[in-house]
Amino acid sequence: MSKRALISYIRVSTSQQGRSGLGIEAQRETLTRFAEAEGFEFLKEFVEVETGKGADALDRRPQLSAALAAARKAKCHVAVAKLDRLSRDVHFISGLMVHKVPFVVAELGPDVDPFMLHLFAAFNEREAKEIGRRTKAALAAAKARGATLGNPRLAEARESAADAVRASADRHAANVLPIIREARKAGATTLREIADVLNARGVSTARGGQWYATSVRNMMARAT
Structure with a gap:
């Protein structure tokens, strides 16, 4: 072959x-x-x-x-x-x-369709924005404490924290999005049905909560 x-x-x-x-x-x-x-x-x-x-x-x-x-x-x-x-x-x-x-x-993997690629991209984009928000908050707090923001150790710590968040997001997406794909193939076409599949399998949201139609819609909306 x-x-x-x-x-x-x-x-x-x-x-x-x-x-x-x-x-x-x-x-x-x-x-x-x-x-x-x-x-x-x-x-x-x-x-x-x-x-x-x-x-x-x-x-x-x-x-x-x-x-x-x-x-x-x-x-x-x-x-x-x-x-x-x-x-x-x-x-x-x-x-x-x-x-x-x-x-x-x-x-x-080789069988991820365009819909799933959009979902993964949307998830990565959201996490990048969240990292930016957390970084700004951390820098503001450090400045309030009198830290020197140009300190190499602070920059290194910030980069390390961002890498950890990205790695966590990648792991979560790798678990959740294939399940959404399977659910759609099995006939779960509504947001509520997809949320029910995720909750039935014990899959939590990125924040550790349950899935609802709105949370599924928010994720899918980023892929459009």
């Missing part, structure tokens, strides 16, 4: 290259393991190194544009190690869907 083709896309910023789980080699290793396990082979690899802001604009991501073009020509998927290597912005993810090039996210 012949292997299915993929185009790989790896993205880092200059500040991320040495961080665990975000570096070029770490992403390449994740993609390689995924391809071997799922029967894919890579036709070409594109690596994007960002050095400034505005990274979510496609015209500032030439390697992503090239990867999209290569995938369209080969009629195959673009593969990334993690969804945030495309973007943490749900609108940017939605914009990529317009190009009609399907994406495969190694950490999510």
